[in-house]
Amino acid sequence: MTTRTAISTRWHSRFSFILAATAAAVGLGNIWKFPYIMGENGGGAFVLVYLVCIFAIGVPVLIGELLIGRRGRNSPGFAAQNLAKESGAHKSWQVTGWMTMGTGFVILTFYSVIAAWAFSYIFKSASGQFAGAGTIEIEEIYTNMTGSVSELLLFTSLLIAATVFVVGKGFKHGLERAVRLLMPAMLILLAIIAIYAAQIGDFGAAVNFMFRPDFSELTINGVLIALGHAFFTLSLASGVMIMYGAYLPKETSIVSTSMWVAVADTFVALLAGLAIFPIVFGYALTPGEGPGLIFQTLPLAFATMPAGILVATVFFVMLVLAAFTSAISMIESSVAFLVEKFALNRWQAALTSGLVLWTLSLLTIYSFAGAEWTVLNWHFFGTEMVNIFNVIDHITSNVMLPLGGLAVALFTGWAIKGQFTRDELGGHPAIYNLWRFCVRYLAPLAIIIIFMQLIGVIRF
Incomplete structure (x- = not known):
């Protein structure tokens, strides 16, 4: 097996x-989903269960991914390959890294198109298209946008081009500099919107919806939702954290850093809820999960609120910043892989990844424009017409992500030698033993339950 040069950037x-x-x-x-599912499943009661799940399931797997990245010091596939060889484990364990890297890239092919919606809405809001608009007009704007190949193609291309530009500039001058500038900017805009929403909206109703503990509303299905979201919210099983772990200095504590990431992620999700739901309740709108909340419900409020054009524009700028920082993180693994595998420079690797990403994004663009494809119907051994976006979304969300997370847990808990994981994590033996128990037993069991619930084997 050829030994590849370890990543030296930190x-x-x-x-x-x-x-x-x-x-x-x-x-x-995360911005629209977490606050909504929290409010619909017992508010504060859901938060308590979610926090237990995120620190018992999400954080141990996050620690495992960072460990793979830092110990392997390569892109996800090669990092897992290095660790399997070093531990004397079967070479098939390297599928852990390849699966997570592939999953993240496939998700980005449709995520970039959804992000393009927000990009388009910046110009729609700034030009005053929402001003005085009613339900029919807002729905028409949304339908026309999602059905326009040319519009989706334009904004998706711009977003992918910006992503390629950032990662092409290299790690220090591209990705790291971008997140150091864009993430604080996003937080500032989100905080401004939250403060404004509290002033002009119904802050009390929002707090009651999000935080009121109601254990009668917390069902078994709600617990499974908390379990699933705690796993998915940290960008696990998408190659991102393994790649970021490869850049992590040896002296940095993986455990404490993972805790801070989980806390920061939860804080931003709660802040997003406090920015969105006071407006929703203050303007007598119905909270809804998914794109409808952001692209149809909120514009109705922006249409009539004081300084609505400015607020709407700032909101969608913030949303694009959130999407963009996620996009550059998801493409980084493929860029690093191309550099390692084919000895390309960063610009060549970024352009290649961007071109493949853009080409695959056409599947989603044409799906939203009404195109359908004939695929094999496994239930009836015939063919049927389906929307390819729904297929890609279903496979990545319900199959690839949970299986990738399960592979990470099993790989770090069972295949990698204990002396290596102990060397990477260090710290108090009790904390290490707790992590090892969670990643060997608790996380795999929880992920299997999530997977079975997602594919419909478990129903409540």
Whole structure:
């Protein structure tokens, strides 16, 4: 087996890493999804269960991914390959890294298109298209946008081009510098919107919706939702954290840093809720999960609120910054892989990754424009017409992510030699033993339950 040169670049500081990891974790879905599912599943009661899940399941797997990256010092696939060889484990364990890297890239092919919606909405809001608009007009704006190939192609291309530009400039001058600037900017804009929302909206109703402990509303299904979101919210099983771990200095504590990332991610998600739901309740709108909340419900409020054009524009700028920081983190693994595998320079690798990403994004663009493809219907051994975006979303979210997370837990808990994991984590023996128990037993069991619930084997 050919030994590849280990990555020598390191994060400038632990704070830079925490910013980058939080920026990768906080994306479009986290901003609208977490507050909503929290409010619908018992508010404060859900938060308590979620916090237990994130520190018992999410953080141990995050620690495992950072460990693989730092010990392997290569892109995810080669890092896992290095560790499997070093531990004397079967070479098939390297699939852990390849799977997570591939999953992140496939997700980015449709995530970049959804991010393009927010990009488009910056110009729609700034030009006053939402001013005085009613439900029918807002729905028409949304439908016309998602159905326009030319519009989606334009803004998706711009977003991918910006992503390529940042990662092409290299780690220090591109990715790290970008997150050090963009993540604080996003937080400042989000805080401004939250303060304004508290003034002009119904802050009390929002707090009640999000935080009121109601254990009668916390069902078994709600616990599974908390378990699943705690796992997915940290950008686990997408190659991001393994790649970021490769840049982590040896003296940086993986355990404490992972804790800070989890705290920061949860804080931003809660702040997003306090920015969105006072407006929703203050203007007698219905909170809804998913794109409808951001692209149809909120514009109705922006249409009539004081300084609505400015607030809407700032909001969508903030949303694009959140999406963009996630995009540059998800493409970094493929860029590093191309540099290692084919000895390309950063610009060549970034352009190649960007071109492949842009090409695959066309599947999602044309899916939203109404195109369907004939695929094999496994249930009836025939063919049927399906929306390819729904297929890609289903496979990545319900199959690839949980299986990748399970592979990370099993690989770090069972395949990598204990002396290596102990050397990387250090710290108090009790903390190490707790992590090892969680990643060997608790996390795999929880991920299997999540997977079975996602594919419909477990129903409540």
